[in-house]
Amino acid sequence: MSRVVDIQNLEVTFATDGGDVSAVDNVSLFANAGEVVAIVGESGSGKSVTAKTIIGLLPETAVTRGAILLNGRDVIGLTGEQLRATRGHDAAMVFQEPSTALNPVYTVGWQLAEGLRAHGKYTKRQARAKAIEYLTKVGIPDPEKRVDYYPHQMSGGQKQRVVIAMALALDPELIIADEPTTALDVTVQAEILDLLRHVRDEFGTAIILITHNMGVVADLADRVVVMFEGKVVEQATAQKLFSAPEHPYTQRLLAAVPRIDVSRVRPPIKPAPPVVEAKDLVIEFAGRLGQKSFRAVDGVSFSISPGEVLGLVGESGSGKTTIGRAIGGLTKVTGGSLEVLGHQMLGIKERAFKPVRSEIGFVFQDPASSFNPLLTVAQAVAEPLIVHGRAGDAAAARPRVDELLEAVQLPRAFGDRFPHELSGGQRQRASLARSLALEPTLLIADEPTSALDVSVQARVLELFAELQKEFGFAALFISHDLAVVDMLSDRIAVLYHGRLVEEGTGAQVLGAPQHPYTQRLLASLPVPDPKEQAVRREELRALREAD
Amino acid sequence: MASLTGPRGLINRLPIVHQLRQSVGLQRGMLIAGLVITGLFVLTAILAPLLAPYGYSTLRDEDGVFGAQQPPGGKHLLGTTVGGYDVLSRVIWGTQTALIVIIVAVVLSIFLGVFLGLVSGYIGGWVDRVLVVIADGVYAFPSLLLAIVAAIAISGGQSSFWGGIMAAAISITVVFIPQYFRVIRAETVRIKSEAYVESAMVIGSSAPRIMTQHVLRNATRTLPLIFTLNSSEAVLTLAGLGFLGFGIEPTAAAEWGYDLNKSLSDVTSGIWWTSLFPGLAIVLAVLGITLVGESLNDLADPRLRTRRRADVAPAPTAAASVVPGGSLTDAVDLDSLEARS
Missing domain, CATH: 3.40.50.300 (P-loop containing nucleotide triphosphate hydrolases)
Structure with missing residues (x-):
């Protein structure tokens, strides 16, 4: 050779x-x-x-x-x-x-x-x-x-x-x-x-x-x-x-490396009125002049109970981020019904929704850009407290900020640093701290770990699971990675081209996928084991030929 | 990481000092040359009453009238003009006029331009469209023509010291507002889609709070650059107005453009000193400010900034320091942080 x-x-x-x-x-x-x-x-x-x-x-x-x-x-x-x-x-x-x-x-x-x-x-x-x-x-x-x-x-x-x-x-x-x-x-x-x-x-x-x-x-x-x-x-x-x-x-x-484990057992969720309920939700983006509008989300129905983590999986363009943004009030709902904490989002005015915002936390994908580069971490974490009148200014909010930083396992001294002085994982922790500042009942996490390295991702996911157990918030966890979603979610929903193709517990969706798309998605996920992967590759080929 | 506290860190964070320390080689030379010329310009303007041998409108001293077009030498180091003024004194007093016009013009245009740009970019919709169309309309006019019209409208063409200065400054302002407007609007539109603005929205921050706390503070990065470039343009516009006869009366203030205009006929008759020195003053003032502006621009952009070549024996990565609000090049540091977090 x-x-x-x-x-x-x-x-x-x-x-x-x-x-x-x-x-x-x-x-x-x-x-x-x-x-x-x-x-x-x-x-x-x-x-x-x-x-x-x-x-x-x-x-x-x-x-x-x-x-x-x-x-x-x-x-x-x-x-x-x-x-x-x-x-x-x-x-x-x-x-x-x-x-x-x-x-x-x-x-x-x-x-x-x-x-x-x-x-x-x-x-x-x-x-x-x-x-x-x-x-x-x-x-x-x-x-x-x-x-x-x-x-x-x-x-x-x-x-x-x-x-x-x-x-x-x-x-x-x-x-x-x-x-x-x-x-x-x-x-x-x-x-x-x-x-x-x-x-x-x-x-x-x-x-x-x-x-x-x-x-x-x-x-x-x-x-x-x-x-x-x-x-x-x-x-x-x-x-x-x-x-x-x-x-x-x-x-x-x-x-x-996150792995899919269908044998994971989760405590059942107590039945209660859902915090988020979508019925035939439709979200369209206006097209350019003379072009048809683009339908990003097409007749999706799901619900999230209090304290439950719903994992939303899909590829780019499947509409998963759009759904998360609609729940957070960043994108307008154009049809169907979306109820968030008792508020109908179809046609809601920002003024009516503002008080609800204190109940919702949002974690963004890219921790590098979700912080104002000119504010220290402590100031950024204090923002929600100041905006909702829980604290007069950043200095007054500091004791609470220190508590929050401790909750996400960041040293207190990090509060005085600027975002760019933190690593990606540390920044995403700070982002979690900010979203939890008002003790929300609902947390929307949009691909919170996809910009992070594997080992950092593992620690952030662990922290997320711990915090969820401790604070008991309901969560919508959006990701393109089946294995990551499987680690955290009570239920998993699979989106494909704006439609919800499958929904169920991790064991149901990943153990015995019904929809061909879910099957293909699952088979495409490479596993960190050359022998097993060779077998899976053959399975995927068979699946593709069957299409 | 530890270098953030202490006096050294604080000094490094000051705008010009930070850039000066950052620069190397030719860029450093350009910046220093620009700073020296600009510094001399400002000092001359402030100390004009002490430096100038005569007043800007002085025609005679105790020995009698100066006389017109006297060659350099003797009592008049740079000679006298056709109107019988001392050239050196006029050049020195001229810096004061130029500096005042720069300050007034920039202060007037920067606040209005930044405010309009911020509102227009953030709110968008028809407000934005109308403002952009107006700004484009102003752009379509030759700026000097616009300045002439403004000068005539404000002062009837000729006037006293402050009247003349305000006329020049305001006419420059009209041309500058769209520039600040454009730059800030473009930055605002970009920043509006940044994740940190969205995260402020989901928190429930009000629009004015987002605009001031998150957008404005991040949009002002390019301001020092336009500030310097506009300053040099202000000098040129003022000189242009003076040259065309819409400037300030020689009895009200010294103005280089006016002197150049009056020395036009001298050039052909071999009288060089009346045109050379005011002209040189304009060139140096513009050159100095432009050099500062251009170097700041190059240093602010990590792709244009030159750096020292790496030493043969590399320093340990941990010693790398970070400057807040500094630059995009922290990426390398972050990567190494990433690995050790």
Whole structure:
């Protein structure tokens, strides 16, 4: 087996405003032809920086030392023309977000041809033929027509296929895939992983896969490199790493991955008048002039009892966030009925709803942007208390704020810090503290952990469960991750294209899914175990063929 | 993390000082050059009564009349103008006029512009549309023409010291309000969709509270930049008005544009000192303020800001400090925090 890339003692240092930061520290790894090597680690572990160094994509503030042998040639220190020749031909890159990796003003065919023409002579017709050929290879249906499509006419999964086709078209020895499926839905993710596997087997390409998702690693990787704080802590084959992880960090990482467990038993919820009741709820967004309005939520009915956690699962565009926002009064209800704490939300006025707001807490997806950057954490947590007249100003609210920070396991001193001085997990805790400040009877959590690393996510979920037990609030927990929802929810509702396709307890929905969509969703979720995942992959294939 | 408290941290957080410490290389040179020129400009304006050998409208001293178009040297270091004024004194007194016009024009336009932009961006709807159309309308006029019209309307063209200054300042204000309006409105529209504004809404905060607490404080980031750029534009507009004859009478105040106008015929007859020094004064004042503005702009944008190359021996990551309200580049720090949390 030939060694396509060999990284030896790589060190990368960044110059920042706060002084030099060492991002990659003495990293050595390699990839052979026809092999998928996964680099796993949490944000800031240096996995992306390592990969970007291979094709010289680091910003000029970075200083690199060590050696990267790409096909036997050291690429560190290459500049301009030599480096450009390397890109594409020796190594190509697939980016995380396919919608931003494609230029919106050119057709996908043009963009494919652009890469070809940069590395060889092609006539227009030849380039087009080649583009169609590669679109066929990555499984785009109807490639003769799609080659003239603009990126916005394609779905996220198709766009990622185009990006992979662009990488493949130059026949590279190495493809670097930087979180290639993170921005995609699970069902689409499964298809893209299949495609990458096909690329490896068919073209004999070496693939360096950068990811934080252990399920993806188990599904695709042959060998795994675990990185932590810029250092490689463990290298092993996928089989060995998952069955017998050696380094404590790897063990912790694997333990933190949420898993579906249908045998979980939950105490029954006492029957009581529901806090939220939706009947045939319809939410439409007005279209542009001359266009039909868009129906985001279409005839959805559900209810949440006091003290109950309802998990709302669905892919992007399924309307799950819209429902959460409608309950919080951020989006107008356009049809049906939605009763929140005894208030009909259809046509409600902000003035009538304002007193109800103290009963509702809201946790947003991105903890980085849900805090005003100019207020300290204590001031931000005190906001609801001040607005609802429970405290005169931030100083008067401080004792209560300290209590709240303690409840979410943050040190009191963190109250005087600014949001950007906290890590993602700490910020999401502060966000929980803010939403609990008025002791709400209902909490809406919109993907509260999807922006966090696995190990941080595990701790935040634990905290959420504890707080729910302690305060006894009802909650709507919105997520795209079945395993996360399963950990917290008393009941699970599955949304698909604005419709509620299945609802029931975790054991019912995940143990014996009835709707084909739920079945596919469940089968698409990769599990962190290569052997089990191989079995599940076959199941999913059978399911897809049955469709 | 620990560097947030203590006097050092506080000094670093002051606007200009913070940027000065942040800058390196050419950007630092530009910023320092701009600060020095601007500092000299302001100092000259304040100390004009002490620095200038004569008053701005003085035509004679105890030895008699100065005489017109006297070459530099002797009693008149930079010569005298065609009207018989001392050039050096006129240039020095001119800084005072320029500074007052800058201050009045910017103060008048900044409050109104920011308020309108905030309301227009936050409330949206027809209020927003009407205001945007008006702002666009003002943009469509050549700004100098607008300033001339305003100057005539306010003072009938010529007037006393304060009358002339207010005429110039207000006419500049008319042109500037739409600029502040636009910038603040754009920021407001962006910030309105940020999660922290939504989280303030679900808490139940009132609209005025959200506007002042959350939107306004975050929307003012670009103000120092427009402030400096507009200041230099104010100098130019004032000079332009003076040059065209809509400025301030020489007996009311010294004004560079007026002096340039009067020296037009001197240029062809080899009398260089009457036009060179007022012209140089305008160029330096504008250059200094623009340099400060441009460097602030570059430093505020992490993509344009240059940094020192990393040293060969990297420092430990834990020593990294963070400046509140500082910059977007904290991302690197956060990532390392993330890993250790």
